[in-house]
Amino acid sequence: MNTIYILLTNTGTMFTKAIKSVTNAPYNHASLSLDMNLKKVYSFGRKQPDNPFYGGFIQEDFIKGTFSWYPETTCAIYKLNLSGEHYNKLLRYISMFEKNSEKYLYNLIGLFGIPFNKSLEVPGSYFCSQFVSEILKRSGVDLFHKKSALVTPDDFRNVEPLELIFEGKIYEYPQLKGWINYNPNRYTNFPFRKYVKQQLKSEQRKYYFRDGFVKPKKILMEQQMRKMKNITEIFDDFK
The missing domain is CATH 3.90.1720.10 (endopeptidase domain like (from Nostoc punctiforme))
Incomplete structure (x- = not known):
């Protein structure tokens, strides 16, 4: 069998x-x-x-x-x-x-x-x-x-x-x-700026870390995007 x-x-x-x-x-x-x-x-x-x-x-x-x-x-x-x-x-x-x-x-x-x-x-x-x-x-x-x-x-x-x-x-x-040998919870810090730069330059639209894993921290990315949006709205209020 x-x-x-x-x-x-x-x-x-x-x-x-x-x-x-x-x-x-x-x-x-x-x-x-x-x-x-x-x-x-x-x-x-x-x-x-x-x-x-x-x-x-x-x-x-x-x-x-x-x-x-x-x-x-x-x-x-x-x-x-x-x-x-x-x-x-x-x-x-x-x-x-x-x-x-x-x-x-x-x-x-x-x-x-x-x-x-x-x-x-x-x-x-x-x-x-x-x-x-x-x-x-x-x-x-x-x-x-x-x-x-x-x-x-x-x-x-x-x-x-x-x-x-x-x-x-x-x-x-x-x-x-x-x-x-993958423990996804051990990754706590996400290099958002570095990720964005890589996304703009790369045709693959992926970010590979030294250990070979894709960094999937989409929640942190969304949080960063919301912060950036809030800052933009604050500046717009002063215009």
Whole structure:
């Protein structure tokens, strides 16, 4: 037998809050991992952490990807045992997605069909739970016996073959902490000016620190922006 892992997460972004207001589910993103250490995790989601509208097939990156922007992300991790035949099929499908990653798009339209129990499928497009369900189904493991475009992340919490092995903050997952050595809470000071200068000069629109991590302190940035706005308003009053 071979074991894979289903990762359900909630980053707390505006987008996931909007979904949660409809689904009332604790997790709104699903990914598939080939290993317990979460080094090979696949899904459909943001290709750039700071751009929620540019999505597609991705390999999740816990160091420089979207999760690093939201260190308080909560998660539930489940394991699923597969036969050798099903596992090998799964690997072949993952490889196909990797080789043609630029051809796949995020199925945003499909999300609007779920509340109405309407399967809205777009060729070459998937949303996260649709992808995980579909790739398992193509590998011979049909967990839900319904169209993949109707599967939500919450569905994975209620299916019997899956076994919960961890629930809590994603960066407190022991196996993840064991290999990335990342403690996002230890960063308390954010060089706002340096960040802004780098943003203006760089085409990548990212700031990498010496340890290699993206600095995601968006809350502090917003606070600084509000302070700058308040100062501007004060000067305007004196004009």
